Amino acid sequence: MARRPRLRGATALLGTVPFFAYVTVFLxxxxxxxxxxxxxxxxxxxxxxxxxxxxxxxxxDAFGRSTALSAMSAVIGAVLGALLAYALVTAKPDGLLRRTVTAAAGVLAQFGGVTLAFAFLATIGLSGFVTVWLRDTAGIDLYANGVWLFELPGLTLVYTYFQIPLMVIVFLPALDGIRPQWREATESLGGTTWHYWTRVAGPLLGPAFLGSTLLLFANSFSAYATAAALVSQGSPLVPLQIRGALTSEVLLGQQNVGKAMALGMVVVVSVVMALYTLLQTRTSRWLG
Known part of the structure; x- marks a missing residue:
């Protein structure tokens, strides 16, 4: 009888071998x-x-641009994604709207790279159908002040596209953890909606919101393919600088410098994810 638990434990451990092999090879x-x-x-x-x-x-300069891009897209994505997640919480838990939006968010959160860059170029690029339609019908030139799509504002817009659905996915469980009885208790004690959000729901959701924002920051900071497809000249971001150091035929012997920049990215992302873990621990303590 004593051998069966050991056999089950060995079998369970054997089932984790592919996972650890994957982590070892790719991380x-x-x-x-x-x-x-x-x-x-x-x-x-x-x-x-x-x-x-x-x-x-x-x-x-590359680290500064990457940090600014990540911060702006993370904040915008966090705010808009949180509002969308709150709208889903107010809907029926098993309703068609919630199931459809969450399924779409799961897909769009992974929609990036060359495909996303092409979608924006075809839509609001220099010859995109929206750009041409606005110029021909309303006389509005989206690029009257410069080709902003290939600069920091354009990258922020493109990154926000996949940041919003990611925020919906990671922030929705925290909103689900808010119990309706807490609002009823606040109202029974004479509190208003303002009191409920500032003294009950707000403090409880604050760590979850900040943690989700940090996750969005790390997601944007490490993104490469979308920026590489949009930015064809120069290397304004750290991932593009690393690519230039590893593949440049003009400046030779920069491969290890590129690895040093990659190490800097690892340090930044590690710090952000450590803060995210701490905030998630505090969130689960109250909303678990």
Whole structure:
């Protein structure tokens, strides 16, 4: 009888082997390659020159642009996504509207890369059908002040497209955890809607909202394919700078500098995800 629990435990452990193998091949090994390469010289040996290169102006500018882009798209996506998630909470839990929107959010949150860039180019690009229609029918030129779609404002708009549905997915469980009895208790004690949101629901949802915003920040900060498809000249973002360092035929010997920039991204994302985990722990304590 004692062997059966051990056999079940061994079987359960064996079932996790594919997961750990996947994590090792696609996460652990690439991370080790980045860390080792960031401190390796071109001819071998240990060096801090690659990390010191992160203080160069173009690298700091790329980190600043990536941070600004991630922050703006995260805040916009968090606010709009939270409002959409709240609208879903007020609908029937098993209703068609909620099931349809949540299913669409699950798909659109993963809709990025070249496909998303092409969709925006075909819609509001220089020759997009909306751009042409507004110019021919209403005399409105979307690009009267410059080609903003390929700059920071355009990237923010494109990134917000997949940030909003991601916010719906991660913030909806927190809204579901708010019990109607809490509002009834507030009203029975003479409280108003303002009191309920500022003293009951707001403090409880605050950590969940901030944690979801941090998750959106990390999601945007690490995005590559969409920006690579839209930005054809220059390397204004860190992922594009890394691509240039690894593939450039003009500046040779920059591969390890690219790995140092990747290490910087790993550090930033790790800090953000650590804060996200702390906030999620506090949220689950109250809304679990």
């Amino acid at each position: 652990v090994i690439p991370t080790l390659v980045v860390v080792i390469g960031a401190f390796a010289g071109d001819e071998g040996g240990f060096t801090l020159g690659n990390v010191e290169a992160l203080g160069n102006g173009y690298v700091l």
